[in-house]
Amino acid sequence: MGAMITSTPKMLSDSIRGAGLKVTESRLAVLKALESQSHADANTVFDSVKLDLPGTSLQAVYGVLTALTSAGLLRKIAPARSSARYELRTGDNHHHVVCTRCSAVQDVDCVVGEAPCLTPLHDSGFAIHTAEVTFWGLCPACQLTNS
């Protein structure tokens, strides 16, 4: 579960280049950060990136996250009440559980396997391209806290 991917720099470079983007230190660092810590928000990614590249600005991280997201390398999730989170786009079909209290995010596989809820609708008039399922609840740690 949440198996940590450990890509080589070359693999990361290739995926960035393959998406038609220039390969930069910042982009490599952001991908690396998200490999070790999925569902991180911009600020958390920023903190990780700074360890390797102290000169990096928060705005650069925002730019990289936006670029990689629209290139399809990252997936952005934005649950209510918390800042946007990012994860590597693995291609598998999973959803998220978000803690109502501390905003912790965890992956969950689709309960029903083939994701029937995600079947595109044709009667709405919308041209649907994505579906997203978010579960809300209390994470194990917050269940132990009273009130």
Next chain:
Amino acid sequence: MGAMITSTPKMLSDSIRGAGLKVTESRLAVLKALESQSHADANTVFDSVKLDLPGTSLQAVYGVLTALTSAGLLRKIAPARSSARYELRTGDNHHHVVCTRCSAVQDVDCVVGEAPCLTPLHDSGFAIHTAEVTFWGLCPACQLTNS
């Protein structure tokens, strides 16, 4: 679809009181606004409310929306890239389609009837109380616009 509800002031008052809250002009006005325009954000609700109660502040609207939401009278939805939207809690089980371009929101019934995707999971360790499905796509109007 999206059948407009037209409650009497008495009905609205009763539901507020029934939720253990004081009945105020602002709260009645917010509920009334959301009856005629579902999925409105705080600012839109504010504009509607001002028509009846010119002295109302935006902060009051935020307060009312928060109070009514935690009392269970409203449901708050917060799709990525757009501000939070509110709708009357009707008790039925429906989801939302959000336009990727203009952020329009529309209700959709659960594709599979009994909402299997919403079955609480027990293996995640989370105490799940809510599930939310959001579809993303282009609304009919935006499909006509060229990129």
Next chain:
DNA sequence: CACATAATCTTGAATTATTCAAGACAATTG
């Protein structure tokens, strides 16, 4: 119905996440 009390609203300001803009700099192409 007047009062007390606690909830609610108003006004004004602060926060947080995120985006914009202009110029400096760096990655790819040839």
Next chain:
DNA sequence: CAATTGTCTTGAATAATTCAAGATTATGTG
């Protein structure tokens, strides 16, 4: 290695939302 275009840095702006203090009001009680 020079040209080009994309990307990053710095500095500031925006938008949504929240906080705080005092004024006001809804509601239960006498």
